[in-house]
Amino acid sequence: MPFLLFVIAVIAIGVLTIKLKRKNRKNREEAWKELGNRMMQQTPPQTAVQPRQQTVQTPSVDSQTEEMLIPQTAQDLATLVIPDSLPFAEEIRILKYMCEKYPDVVQMDLYDPASEITISLFEQRLGVRLPDEVRALYSFANGMDLCGMTISFDSLHIIEGLYRRGYDHFRQEGDQNDFIMMGTVMSDGSSLLLEKQTGYLLRFNEGEFNNFRDVTTLLKWLIGFEFDGYICNDDPVIKGYLRRV
DSSP, rough: OHHHHHHHHHHHHHHHHHHHHHHHHHHHHHHHHHHHHHHHHHHOOOOOOOOOOOOOOOOHHHHHHHHHSSSBBBBGGGGOOOTTTSTTHHHHHHHHHHHOTTTTOEEEEEBBBHHHHHHHHHHHEEEEOOOOHHHHHHOOOOSSSEETTTEEEEOOOHHHHHHHHGGGGGGGGGTTTTTTEEETTTTTTEEEETTTTTOEEEEEEETTEEESHHHHHHHHHHHHHHHHIIIIOOHHHHHHHHHHH
């Protein structure tokens, strides 16, 4: 009999505990529900979204040094499109013909073109306006190597990197306040310069300047130089071009 009473008492205590837990859980759920309703009824404060300001950041010398080591992608000459609007379209076509007809003598690497934005930002950072023919050149190819480095136009990021370092090797004749080094001529240490004041392309070597004026004149000189010095035959296409110009 006492044992039975003990069992009944334990069961009663268990039932009471369960009821109390359910009541507490219900109270907690109602409290959280009420709190949620209050938060939903409140209007969140309006925060003004500030437009992000876009700034042109000048690459550091270290980053430009790394970029100089990135290999450029050359365009395929077999599928190269030469627009008629290009000021020196005929010269590029003659050089392409020479590459195809005399591949052991004449080579031409034209790298992927620069966008209008890239050219404009380059001009903005250097504080210059490139001549129309030079702009057309970089819209067609962002750098080129012609005839075994006889003439080489560097890409814009290489030009800017060298410009920011300064040109110690011809500082006695003037620095980047007067010139922008665009590449090389003849692979003999000669620099291909752009004179800021006139927009002329110049060859500088050992204190002397030779004036090529523009891209068209420079490419005409290159075609004649290669023909007279390395081809020397009666090729009618090249001879016909040289007679016209």
